[in-house]
Structure formats: C-alpha cells, structure tokens
Amino acid sequence: MQIVYVISSIVLQQLNTHLSLNNLLDVHQSAYRAGHSCETALLKITNDILLALDEGKVSLLTLLDLSAAFDTIDHSILISRLETEFGLTGTALSWFSSYLSDRVQTVVVDGIRSDSSVLRFGVPQGSVLGPVLFVLYTIPLFELVKKHSIGHHAFADDNQLYKDSDVKEINATVTKMEDCIVDVKAWMSRNKLQLNDSKTEAMLFRSNFKKFPENTFPSAMHVGDSDIEFAATATNLGVTFNHNMTLTEHVQNVSCVAFSNIRKISSIRHYLTPEATQTLACSLVLSRIDYCNSLFHGSDKCIIDRLQLVQNSAVKLIFRAKKYDHVTPLLRSLHWLPVSARIEYKVACICFSAKFDDGPEYIRQLLVTYDNPSNYGLRSRDDTRTLATSRRGSSSSTSFGDRSFSLAATKVWNSIPHSIRHSSSKEQFKRSLKTYLFSRAF
Helix, strand or coil: CHHHHHHHHHHHHHHHHHHHHCCCCCCCECCCCCCCCHHHHHHHHHHHHHHHHHCCCEEEEEEECECCHHHCCEHHHHHHHHHHCCCCCHHHHHHHHHHHCCCEECCEECCEECCCEECCECCCCCCCCHHHHHHHHCHHHHHHHHCCCCEEEEECCEEEEEEEECHHHHHHHHHHHHHHHHHHHHHHHHCCCCECHHHCEEEEECCCCCCCCCCCCCCEEEECCEEEEECCEEEECCEEEECCCCCHHHHHHHHHHHHHHHHHHHHCHHHCCHHHHHHHHHHHHHHHHHCCHHHHCCCCHHHHHHHHHHHHHHHHHHHCCCCCCCCHHHHHHHCCCCHHHHHHHHHHHHHHHHHHCCCCHHHHCCCEECCCHHHHCCCCCCCCCCEECCCCCCCCCCCCHHHCHHHHHHHHHHHCCHHHHCCCCHHHHHHHHHHHHHHHHC
16 A cells, blocks of 8 residues: 555656646646645635625625535546546556556445445545546536636635626626536536535625615525525635625634633643643644634734634633733743734735745736836835735725735735845745744734
8 A cells, every 4th residue: 555655646746747837727726736725715715705895796606516526537537538638648648547447345344345346436535646636527617617707716626606796787697607507517417526406505795884775686596406595604615704704703613613622621731731732722723713814814803802812712721821811921932923913924925925936826816016116116126026006996985805815915915024025935934924923923
C-alpha cells in the first residue's frame, strides 16, 4: 500500500504540473489546488453578492446537491475525457486506465465475506488521485453553465450557481436559473451523476434597508421534480449565510459550539497542564473562530465582540483566571492576536498569496495594483505594491460594498507598512505581519 501511495503522489504531482502549465482547470474550481480553499471560494461569492446588494440589486444563489458523486463516475467516460479534454495520451493514459480497471470490492460481516464485485464506476475512496479525477470529470459542466450567463463556483462536488438582478427582473432571473439547472441535470444524467433535487437549496439576497412591495419576490424555484422554497439561511461550505449577508446566524453557531467545547475542556481542566489546555483550546475553539474569518471584516461591532468573548473565555480557561480578571495580559503572554487583528491578518495573507504567490486567479482579479503610483500623487511614489480602490458605482447609501473583499482587502493591505508589503516570501510576510499586528494590539 505504501508503494501505491508513493507512486500515486508522484503521478498527482506530474498531473498538477501539466494542468497548471496548460491552464486546463476551471478558474472557479477551488478544490485540491494550492493556495485555494473554502475560504477563498466564499470570499469571491460574498464579494459579488455584497457588491450587487450595494447597487440595490438582489442576488440568487443555488447550492446544488449531488448524490454519491464520487461513486458514480463512469471509468470509460473519465478515460475519454482525460484524452480529449486534458491531452493525456500514450503511456500516461494507459497508466490511468490501468489504475482504474480491475478493481473489486467485497463486504465482510461477522467474518463472512461476500462475493467480489467488479467496480466499473467511481474513483477509489481515500486515494490520492480520486478527488482530482472527480474534478477533471466535471470540468465540462462549467462551460455549460457559462452559456447561460450564470456565475458559478465549485469545491469538489459542492457546486453553486449565482446571478444578480434588478428587483423588477427577479422573476426572469429565477426562470433563467431554472433553465440552467435543467441543462445541468441533463448533463449529469448523460455522465452518470445525479442531482438531488430535494436537497438542493436556494436563497435570495436582498437589502434590509429597502422596503419592497408585497409579493415582489417569488417564494420558490422549480428544480427537477421539486419546488425549492427560498431559504432564510443556508450552510455554504461550513458558513451559514442569511438573506442580507450579515452572518449573524453563523457567528451564533460558532459561539455555541465553541462555548460547548470550552465547557467540556473545563470539566477536565484539573487533570490538564496549561500547555495541554492551550492545545485543546487552539484545536477546538480558536480553529472555529478562525475558520473563514476573513468574511467578518467590516461586520458590525457586536459580531466581532461576540467572537472576542469566546476567545477571552478560552484564555481564562487556560490560566484558570477569574471571571473579572483582565484578559489583555493573558492574550499577550500567549502571543495570541485579538479577533479583529486575526481577521486583518487573514485578509492580508490572502492578498499576498493572490498577488505574489499561488493564490487563486479569481481573488487576484479583485485586487488592482497601481500601474504607476507617481501618476496618482501617492506619497510613496516608489511603492509598486499599493492597491487601488475599485468600486462599481453604488446607487444606494448602504455599506454592503465596504464589506466586499475587493474593498476590505484594499483597506487592510494599504494600511500595512511598506517594508512588510514588500516581503520577499510568504513566510517572511506572515512573520513580519504578525509582529506588526501584535505590537499594535498590545
């Protein structure tokens, strides 16, 4: 098994190099790619939705649910696709054909083994190559979606479609989305994949600052054999969205789970050393606060304060501090950044990765660098790493656009000292940035 893993890893590295050099992957597929993550995918989606809301528009988001997607891939279709779509021929193509063929499965219950069954469908579960092969299998689907002028993003088998619209045209936009999904279902049927109609979710995002006439918005969307009602909230790659993108419900969920974990750690605290307690707090509490925390930049103060309360509780648990003890010295001693600084740190790191490392192209497109800083009267005329503010014309007085990544990232990035922005590597940038934010916070 170790030999299979090593060989598969080498093949994966060569395959990724081939795909990258020839730009064969869809820009908006974020799974199993260096510098890409659930967070970068969500940043792009929320950026587009927030800018649409800032313009007084509404956005329609559909979260598609596939049934057992990795288990139904047709091997013959996959091999053909590797050849025609991705240029694999000769020995390379034969290797993949051999890799997928002659696989069998059995079931053992109480020591009794069933007959072997040949696997003609599906990628090997738990394998190194399986997830990437699934991504390549579904690449043509996105070309189909583009023909409908519908925005899309994917993370492995989590596919989402979205489109903004003027309020008066929302019914036509819903119809366009339904037509797109009809074609998506037909493509999936031809390729042995199945869209789970009843588990597909849809949301309409609109501003709470505007009053709309009654019955302005449709209540449901037709997907296959099901009528999907527009949800008030939906979980998207682990983050709970609501219809006005405040993320309030998500923060409530994070806080509840984090406090529950703090209580569990507290119940065994007298058995633990401070170091062990800190390790548990990092893995069970801080990890939840930090997950996709770049989405929180520009959020209401009450949201940041609630997350800070969670962090403070974790710190006091580590030091066995009393309820009203000051937490600032304890944070400093742990070298933990406060929540607001952690958010800035994440936003800045994503900026650096997108502009100067292996970050996603769709994030890079949101960050505009001044071509010639001296033409804009900048004080640092030699600063070629200053970002320009790029904002679509807003027809509203709301601040949705200020929370979009394209604007929030520009604000954070340009506030960082010149020397840090010009770091020669990601590692140096991260070290210098944390030192700067730590000294500013304390």
